[in-house]
Amino acid sequence: MSTPEQPLEGLRFIVAARQSRKPRAGEKVEFPIEAQDKRAKEWGIDQGGQYVDTAADFKSGVVAPWDRPHTKEWVRETGAKIHGYDAIVVTKTDRLSRGTDEDFSMIEAWASRNQKKLIIVGPDGGVWYPARHDSDFWQWTAAKRQANREWNDIRDRSMNRQLDLQTARKLSGGAIPFGYDVSGTKFDKTLKPNDLGWEWVPPIFQRIRDGKSLAKVAAWLDSENLKPVTWLAWSKTDPDERGPEPKWSPKSIAQMIRNRIYIGERRADLIINGQRLRGKGVVRIEVEPLIDATLWLAANKRLANAPRGGRRGPKNWEPALLTGSLFCQKCGAPMYRLKVRGGYVYYRCHGFLPNPKGCGTLVAESLMDSIVDEEMRDNDDAETYDYVFEPGEESEIQEEIDRIRVKLLDLPTKGLSYEEEDAERAKLRTKREELESQLKNAKPDRWIPKAVLNDDGTPQTEADRWKAADLAGKREILKKYRITFMWDEFEGERYPRHMIVPRWLTP
Numbered sequence: 272m273s274t275p276e277q278p279l280e281g282l283r284f285i286v287a288a289r290q291s292r293k294p295r296a297g298e299k300v301e302f303p304i305e306a307q308d309k310r311a312k313e314w315g316i317d318q319g320g321q322y323v324d325t326a327a328d329f330k331s332g333v334v335a336p337w338d339r340p341h342t343k344e345w346v347r348e349t350g351a352k353i354h355g356y357d358a359i360v361v362t363k364t365d366r367l368s369r370g371t372d373e374d375f376s377m378i379e380a381w382a383s384r385n386q387k388k389l390i391i392v393g394p395d396g397g398v399w400y401p402a403r404h405d406s407d408f409w410q411w412t413a414a415k416r417q418a419n420r421e422w423n424d425i426r427d428r429s430m431n432r433q434l435d436l437q438t439a440r441k442l443s444g445g446a447i448p449f450g451y452d453v454s455g456t457k458f459d460k461t462l463k464p465n466d467l468g469w470e471w472v473p474p475i476f477q478r479i480r481d482g483k484s485l486a487k488v489a490a491w492l493d494s495e496n497l498k499p500v501t502w503l504a505w506s507k508t509d510p511d512e513r514g515p516e517p518k519w520s521p522k523s524i525a526q527m528i529r530n531r532i533y534i535g536e537r538r539a540d541l542i543i544n545g546q547r548l549r550g551k552g553v554v555r556i557e558v559e560p561l562i563d564a565t566l567w568l569a570a571n572k573r574l575a576n577a578p579r580g581g582r583r584g585p586k587n588w589e590p591a592l593l594t595g596s597l598f599c600q601k602c603g604a605p606m607y608r609l610k611v612r613g614g615y616v617y618y619r620c621h622g623f624l625p626n627p628k629g630c631g632t633l634v635a636e637s638l639m640d641s642i643v644d645e646e647m648r649d650n651d652d653a654e655t656y657d658y659v660f661e662p663g664e665e666s667e668i669q670e671e672i673d674r675i676r677v678k679l680l681d682l683p684t685k686g687l688s689y690e691e692e693d694a695e696r697a698k699l700r701t702k703r704e705e706l707e708s709q710l711k712n713a714k715p716d717r718w719i720p721k722a723v724l725n726d727d728g729t730p731q732t733e734a735d736r737w738k739a740a741d742l743a744g745k746r747e748i749l750k751k752y753r754i755t756f757m758w759d760e761f762e763g764e765r766y767p768r769h770m771i772v773p774r775w776l777t778p
């Protein structure tokens with residue numbers, strides 16, 4: 272089959288790109304994409320394609336591309352964005368896969384299922400999956416093999432180091448628990464009990480074993496002026512910038528009681544045959560215990576059986592209408608429902624880690640819910656859509672071609688005579704050419720939006736749907752929207768300002 276001059280003609284494409292730098296936690300900056308990815312866009316347009324957008328994420332060896340924040344939006348099979356393009360163009364396969372077999376089989380299956388093409392930038396229209404011809408097929412296979420090799424190299428290096436450290440039963444990362452100090456050099460670290468540990472850890476465990484509550488033990492340690500481990504870092508920060516002095520809490524005591532380090536056990540990832548079994552193994556690492564196993568077990572049994580007091584979690588009441596959809600317009604953080612003394616209920620800006628205090632934006636639940644309700648009831652312009660699959664012939668023909676490709680590959684192993692093999696090969700090739708020419712005029716498989724109709728035959732609007740829905744149904748509808756809120760001030764008066772925007776329109 273000859274390659275047309277405009278191989279991407281009629282294809283709407285997105286570019287999966289890589290950001291030049293990784294944003295830090297809480298940082299809301301879009302870093303520029305790498306230069307070669309910018310060229311991918313030009314290349315696609317040059318090949319006759321219709322450019323739609325660029326999805327850029329930072330490359331990570333841990334997170335599969337399908338789970339990276341920007342790419343995810345585009346590939347989610349239940350989302351609206353997936354219907355807006357026909358092909359993903361990349362300069363390198365790491366934009367689509369970490370290089371593992373698992374990633375590749377996942378994206379290949381995804382592409383087949385959704386009738387998408389995966390295209391690596393290159394001469395003669397690039398390399399395509401699904402393959403247009405043998406050359407695509409072999410180049411794609413080669414690209415996968417190369418990516419796989421790079422991935423294995425990196426993984427082996429990091430695992431070997433982890434394994435070496437474990438074999439030596441030394442500390443390989445993790446937080447330092449109360450009562451221990453880190454000693455040793457970079458690759459020869461271990462934990463050593465300190466004087467505070469010898470003095471305080473046994474009585475803490477004894478008190479819990481004897482039935483004292485977590486809160487009582489925390490209060491006792493504070494009254495003894497003992498500092499939790501987080502205190503040291505706090506004491507070193509600028510007095511103008513640091514928060515309140517860290518104190519013991521029921522939570523920190525509970526974490527301590529559950530920690531096996533105090534009986535000399537440290538959990539680490541178990542590595543078997545080069546495969547990391549995350550969180551599955553208990554590996555003993557050389558740590559001197561501060562208490563014996565009998566006391567540890569007794570304290571833990573007591574903790575597990577203790578009546579659950581204290582704060583009631585949100586489990587006891589129905590989820591708020593706007594939870595998950597409402598964000599602070601001032602700082603972009605999510606806003607969650609908060610019940611305060613006297614029965615007042617608010618949505619409150621939750622902020623970003625490491626500052627979970629939020630920026631102070633607060634709005635009464637009843638006010639916010641009614642603002643949203645009013646606007647959704649008014650939402651008469653937006654008609655609702657279902658996406659209906661309209662089968663074409665493309666994928667069926669493609670599958671048939673692939674089957675013939677495999678048959679051709681297997682031919683020499685069939686034990687045929689030269690004449691028979693040649694005849695069979697000619698037959699298969701003719702059939703393949705026939706199918707390839709059919710493919711050129713084949714009707715593509717497509718998802719097409721179909722307006723949903725009311726019982727009386729008029730198009731259903733978002734307002735119709737909203738009015739008919741119960742609370743759970745309304746929450747479901749709101750999943751598609753991003754709502755933001757803040758207070759505006761004008762001449763000493765406060766005015767609520769909000770926006771309701773479909774999520775697919777927001778980054």
Ligand SMILES: [Zn+2]
Nearest residue numbers: 599602620630
């Ligand atoms: Zn905020």
